[in-house]
Amino acid sequence: MDRVHLSPPSAACADPDQDVVARADAHAVAPLLNCFLREVAEPRPGTDGRRVYRLSGSGRLLRVLGERRPAEPELRVAGAWQRVGHPDLIKLVADELRRYTGVSNLELPAEMIDSRDAVAALLTARARATVPDDPYQRSEQSLLTGHPHHPAPKARGGGPVAAWLPYAPEAHARFPLTLLGVRADAVVEEGDTAALDTLGEAPPGYRLLPAHPWQLGLVDLAPAFADGRLIRLGTTGFDTWPTAAIRTLYAPERDLFLKFSLDVRITNDIRRLWRHDLLKVRRTDAAATAAFAAGRAAWLSDRGYRTADFAFEELAVLVRDGLRGHLLPGATPLLAAGLVEGFDGSPLDGAADPALWWEAYLAQVVPPALEAFAEHGVVLEAHLQNTLVAVDAQGMPVQALFRDAEGVKLLTDVERAAGWERLVYCLVVNHLVEMAGALAERHPAVDVWAAVRRELARHDLPEVAGLLTAATLPGKTNLLLRWTNADGADARYRPLPNPLARP
Template identity: 80%
Template sequence: MDRVHLNPPPAADVAERADAHAVAPLLNCLLREVAEPHGGSGERQVYRLPGTGRLLRVLGERRPAEPEVRVAGAWQRLGHTELVKLVADELRRHTGLSNHELPAEMIDSRDAVAALLTARERAVPPNDPYLRSEQSLLTGHPYHPAPKARGGGPVAAWLPYAPEAHGRFPLTLLGLREDTVVEEGDTSALDALGEAPPGYRLLPAHPWQLDLVGRELAGAFADGRLLRLGTTGFDAWPTAAIRTLYAPERDLFLKFSLDVRITNDIRRLWRHDLLKLRRTDTAAATALAALDGPAGWLGDRGYRTAAFAFEELAVLVRDGFHDRLLPGTTPLLAAGLVEGFEGSPLAAAADPAVWWEAYLAQVVPPALAVFADHGVVLEAHLQNTLVAVDADGLPAQALFRDAEGVKLLPEVERAAGWERLVYCLVVNHLVEIAGALAEHHPTLAPWPAARRELARHDLPEIPELLAAPTLPGKTNLLLRWNGADGADARYLPLPNPLGRT
């Protein structure tokens, strides 16, 4: 990580900012999934917590802040630690279940933010606006109770690899004995990262992952199935996904296993996902290539791993931007547009209505068309969508990624696939972009344009979507509290902003 010599931020300032970053998504979850509206109190909204009967009030709606609980006839301010205790007590009563793991994750997430804030004061952000957008997510998922948790390990173990701290680092190169290699698809880019000795193939590794699983691999290093071959001669930059790295010099993305829970899942490259990778990637690539428009797919070309450590050492090769971007455009992560970063065209849009209509025109049609024509359900949420902007900052192209999240009809029922698409594209994505844009440009009314764009598409589900009073919202707080599988998705109804006014 590059450093500049700056005075460290005062500890009190870091603590206050870390609390604010951590409180907002936790409140969003609590208010969406559990709390009941209970009127207003000045500039604040009041909610009733049904499990405990307590009254809670917050400032703001999109990113709620300054939580207060009613105690003995007065409002008492809650810091993040007190809010965690309140949420845990409410969920125990609300669900009848106990969970000691999630509160610890919530605290870990807040403490990680504090470490990131301190590190960012000394780190040099990348010059490339694409990388800045990928490394901007200090708050992260706006509807997750612990979006920045890093597995509870010591800060020194994970901070060098954190995108939010503008990390960059070389990859560790391993030699994998040829008779233990397992691979599928096009992995030739891996062989160009260095030179393996005779009888071995190159296998890059994420250094944090090697630290996490090193003891399990001791035997393979001892008997020669694995060799340490040094590091790459270039740096890779961690993207918002943390375990997916981008090497600009090679225009190459590499996705690794990471034995750490990040949001809802342990971020391994699971065997069952890798074994279906070629099918899902081919389906998504074929569907997007058939469209009459600039939208594209960053393909997951193939994977390589070790037979004796299939998931632990797996690395997935993903396409870079070469020949995929329109000339003169710059790709930006959609989630970064919501979070904000220096040079964001969303904040600087001269005409926000024109910018929003251009955004909708690039993102919505391809996601709907591949569903309608090819039965491909893209996981078109904020972290899997890149929007390329032209020299004026106007959206000109959408690029989608991550075959692991793609679902195919009829392997999933159409209704379930449509619900997932609506959640990812509308609730997780368009609602957040619209909210961020409206914060910067308060006179903008984003939903008539979104309604017009959706109505242009001839899917039988569209009229019902536009007329429905509610949309599906994922219940990340309850999923984690109830110990659901990381890939599970359960939804509750949210007010539909697409409805006619």
């Protein structure tokens, strides 16, 4: 059997730089192992308190420490377990995927390295940054690990750190928007974009168009500036800050979210506002808005977009509702993904009664997603990064807020079974499994899945009975998607053990 050459282990070091190296490696190893072991490995009986897997490509054995965030991988070599550092893990993953799929990919290993190096840069930057006072901002900007089941969750397109670090949420970035003037006859817009005209002042014959400064460094707009279709109008007189989505910025002074195109691959996709998505976003947003017209939960509407006809996707900006018109009085919004990752002041850490906290969380998050599906035919992309959970002064969940019409599907466009599978993946696998795991780590006495079963069983939806008894749940195969260069929207699922099914 062919072997992957493993580098000798390095000695531990008290050097602060070495501490950053070790922490960056740990942040990078966990999500890579999660998707690798989920997608191309089979569990075997463990040894020494570690979980053992047979790798599907070669039959080699790999063992890891921990379950939710695996660490310290070791490969069975010549009858002994040998530690695998992050660089060698990348080699091992690439070798296994070549064997398993029969295809090669030079791009993804480079992204894995870029992702790990980005984490190191972010750790260094965070050590110097001022932590925001606002708990909502802290929650949005806490994702140092990021997507827990992606091989390169922090890859930033392979560009130099100086090009992207000033705009990184994880570094607590704040910056003004660049303001452009677009010649009026070149403007394309749909929906309510009036908020954009309040950001500055355009001269006669032009319309105001804010731009993300990082994006302006990625696209060539020289011809449009040269012939006057575009002009520069300076910057906003206020700062914005990036949410976890990176290209979505929040302007707290205006209580406004703005989503931009960003010609960078982040997780599975180049993050442009694609024309085909923009042309249908008003329809999906209207359906989601109607689904949340009554009740406590809220929908942050993507109420309109504006762009230029000569750079439709490159310069597009989507206008999203702010928070204040939707939040319950006195409630503090927090990003669900931030609760899982952890941040200073998280109510998940300080819950006086964690079982009661979890029941309150489920009562806010689960019913709106199921009711939107059952009563309105709306399939929310209710994963961790698209869900905000508002808490009261005691840290108890009192409201859920959902966002991102671009990810919404409608049952008028997809088969019901496909829509349900997507909802189960987003809401249960991506969201509740991760939140339950984070809660159980902090409070192991809580029966997290009994509470989820009770909450789901309250809903008279035909698919729920099957969900509670199915042996498996659909797990998205992000590693195989990227290795085979499949479209990011072309979700493929692998069956995962269903924690909802009683033993």
